[in-house]
Amino acid sequence: MMTTDLDELFDLDLALTMPDSPSEAPPSTAEVQITRDAVGELPAVTVSGGRCAICISGFSREGGRGKKVRCGHVFHEDCLFRWISSKNSCPVCRRTVFR
Template sequence: MASSGPQFQMGVEHCLAPNKAPHLPNVEFLLHIRTSLRDRNGRVLEDPWQRGTQELEVLPESVFGSEQHHNNVSRRLLEAGWLHRGHREFVLDLAFEASNSIIRKEKEEKKKKNQNNDIVRIIFRVVKIVRMEYHDELEATAMELSMQEDPKLVPATTESIRALKKTKLLEGDGDGDDIECMICMEKLVSSKTEVVTCMPCSHLFHGDCIERWLSTSHLCPLCRFPMPTDAGEH
């Protein structure tokens, strides 16, 4: 017996778009969601790419793929009917990982060509395939669950941030030459002697970047390792 729940397909695409603020490292993000209805005979009644909803926004590179951005996209997909949270989060993690690789590659190409006129537009194309007889019921259920699921950001404690280990990397020794701080997307080692901050999960970041991040979210931006929070003391 076929499942009554919708099926979701998501792909990641990209293109270059005009940069209206060339002095800022921005990324354009387009979320395109299309519902396709399927009848009892398995026939698709609507072309998923002809109509649908889409949201276009310009984000700083430091915000793209952040926990807050991830949660915002997850919430949009939940409202569209993607109710299985584990599968939704897994696919999103893969999509953002692929997106960050695209952004890094395009930045390298721009440096080689000495071009700063365009920015990368990342496109998440989502198709929801729903059996026609369950469409209205699923829309109502998704809206109800979206009202219940309210992702909140919890900062790490000041003490835990201050206790983070500082380590020194030497430019040219091979330890940090090709590593980027995944918050600001800039080179981790930019001088002969660079002091960086190490999370308990061993991920390295610029000190200022990770301190600003943890003042909003207690989770590592790469692996979501949880830092202590005041909420956990109550």
């Protein structure tokens, strides 16, 4: 029963964050120059518990600190930089990170 509720919430979150049309797709990394400094300038947040969705490790490895992207998801800074270097989208919901 609990799984069904979580599945429905995930589906709703996915539907609300998906682009309405292909024209809203995130610009490629070739179109947006993404630097380590740009990732470093994203809001830093303290996370108690939880895991980075990129490396699946807990946030304790970086003192509970993470970088928050526009959609609200949080990742280790190094993990996010490696991801963003090849894809300009959130690894969880695919929303554009940098414009």
